[in-house]
Amino acid sequence: PELKPIQKESEVSLRFPDNFEKLSPPILQLDEVEFYYSPDQPLFSGLNLSADLESRICIVGENGAGKTTVLKLLMDELTPVSGVRQAHRNLKIGYFSQHHVDQLDLNVCAVELLLHKFPGRTEEEYRHQLGGYGITGELAVRPVASLSGGQKSRVAFAQMTMPSPNFYVLDEPTNHLDMETIEALAKALNKFKGGVILVSHDERLIRLVCKELWVCESGNVRRIDGGFDEYRDILQEQFKKEGYL
Structure with a gap:
């Protein structure tokens, strides 16, 4: 099998969607x-x-x-x-804490995780969302249990930002x-x-x-x-x- 280059965690760029209307204070x-x-x-x-x-x-x-x-x-x-x-x-409000990372379902992959939480979108949309946090290719379809701590955090970011807080x-x-x-x-x-x-x-x-x-x-x-x-x-x-x- 062809060896794929290891994707370094450092090649990551994150994005927080902000396609929402401005709110006037307070x-x-x-x-x-x-x-x-x-x-x-x-x-x-x-x-x-x-x-x-x-x-x-x-x-x-x-x-x-x-x-x-x-x-x-x-x-x-x-x-x-x-x-x-x-x-x-x-x-x-989008809320992130270590507790959320610890609560991720370890038995499913990241795509399934988003599917369960936000049903009704296409697989492509879930992959696109995860891709914004460096969870691309086969990382998105591996059981969450096999991801590193940093990758799990990024899956939790992807989940938090999906509803566009x-x-x-x-x-x-x-x-x-x-x-x-x-x-x-x-x-x-x-x-x-x-x-x-x-x-x-x-x-x-x-x-x-x-x-x-x-x-x-x-x-x-x-x-x-x-x-x-x-x-x-x-x-x-x-x-x-x-x-x-």
Whole structure:
């Protein structure tokens, strides 16, 4: 049999479709939100946050500071104890987390995965969607179990973007991704015409994408304009505490 050249993971370019109409603000906000899992351990009070389709926000904070809780409040997966979440009626959020990668059905191939989730399209459409994330040729028809960690993440990206969301919430999206794929992800997020909120410990991704930092600490979220460089010290201090540096 003819040996096919190994497709390097680094030859990847990602694309986030943005064929949606512009939404006029307000797009997404939390007003005076209080939240706790148990009344004797308040997590947040007086939380005021807002995001729009221009947002490129990175949430940082120590483990246990409530980063994922903030994401879930924004996505309406958790209900505030008091205060209000407001969202534009046409807001469509795409959510990525390691949990989604771990939940992929390992026994089917990537094409079947999309077919089950979004029935009624042609095989060509599913392949085209996967191809936008570097899952091409026989990679698309191999059992998901046989794919590398990075490839599984890319299948999860393909699945997340298929309904064309106008806003992405990404929780630690760079686990298992090589450097080239992280750069491709940053490029795709920068080109994307919708909003982006991410939780990440990846200095490269934050530096390339982030225009605003939300720092989670002691029951509040502090909003800071600007990117990684202005707040390098805050971030590096935080990453050190958590053992990422």
